[in-house]
Amino acid sequence: MTQELSEDILYDTIIVGGGPAGLTAGLYCARAKLNTLLFERGTLGGQIAITDLVENYPGFPEGISGKELIGRFKEQAERFGLRVVRKEVSRLERVGKEIFLHLRTGELLRSKTVILTVGSNPRKLGVPGEEEFINRGVSYCATCDGALFDGVPIAVVGGGDSAAQESLFLTRFASRVYLVHRREQLRAQKHLQEKVFSNQKITFVPNKVVEEIRGGDFVEGVLLRDTRDNSLSQLPVEGVFIFIGLEPNTVFLKGSLELDDKGYIITDERMRTSLEGVFAAGDCRRGATGQVAVAVGEGCIAAIEAERHIEERF
Ligand code: NAP
Secondary structure, eight states: OGGGOOTTOEEEEEEEOOSHHHHHHHHHHHHTTOOEEEEOSSOTTGGGGGOSOBOSSTTOTTOBOHHHHHHHHHHHHHHTTOEEEOOOEEEEEEETTEEEEEETTSOEEEEEEEEEOOOEEEOOOOOTTTTTTBTTTEESOHHHHGGGGTTSEEEEEOOSHHHHHHHHHHTTTOSEEEEEOSSSSOOSOHHHHHHHHTOTTEEEEOSEEEEEEEESSSEEEEEEEETTTOOEEEEOOSEEEEOOOEEESOGGGBTTBOBOTTSOBOOOTTOBOSSTTEEEOGGGBTTOOOOHHHHHHHHHHHHHHHHHHHHHHO
């Protein structure tokens, strides 16, 4: 695959990022017989690939694992000829009518259109001990690391859908899951909250922030501060799972096109960014909802708009 990449080819569409939005855009572009490449620097699927169970994507009444869902997306897109390339795009610019993409490995590629579906990454707490204990008790992925915490108490930090859903998953392994949230109430969907509060293995710890993650070779506990009276307390746990939201993977786009103050790509309703010929879809776009169904819809719109752009401009 790699040897086929060439500066001499003017591709129709290059998609950057292989999550639900990117693979859907890829499916539509490939079916439209556009000469399309999809670049993915890490694991296909992004956040959804590490989600244990997706229950709200239509068509799967029993739910489906994120990994399996992504596998199906990929299979379907590749059946129509989408080419997936494991490389990282480091910069893009518009030169005349074309978009130039610079790869981390030094190659330059040219395309008529680009669809950015770079998604987002877990936000960090930024407290002492967090970096130090990554892979030694601190984790951002329950599906990846949950089984390592069999029979021991753990803390989950956050109050959104991810914290609630992953707390439920982690009860399969941990002896107790302390769900630590900085507010009185969770913001997770009601049906997830109901499941959390009826689970005997989950203890909700409201109005607390993590001040520090402590331990020796591995995590041994967290220092909590009460948000109402600032009192400190210790919670003895052997694992800390952090689910406090996401940050868009858009640092490499700074200066190339318009981002909002949080780094999300600004588009119009046709998924057009401020750089002509460049479209964006999914969780990297301003207004992201973190829903696979939305990412899929936006990926579809971006592909249709890219095709239209090619017809009108080339
Ligand atoms: P989120 O909805 O942004 O929630 C982040 C949570 O972390 C909030 O409760 C927030 O507290 C808390 N938080 C943020 N910064 C913090 C800090 N520094 N210290 C302590 N707590 C902090 O993030 P998410 O749960 O990862 O979800 C991301 C998106 O994916 C959402 O749109 C969500 O709906 C979607 N998602 C959907 C599903 C599903 O449909 N089943 C599953 C997972 C995720 P505050 O409440 O105080 O702001």
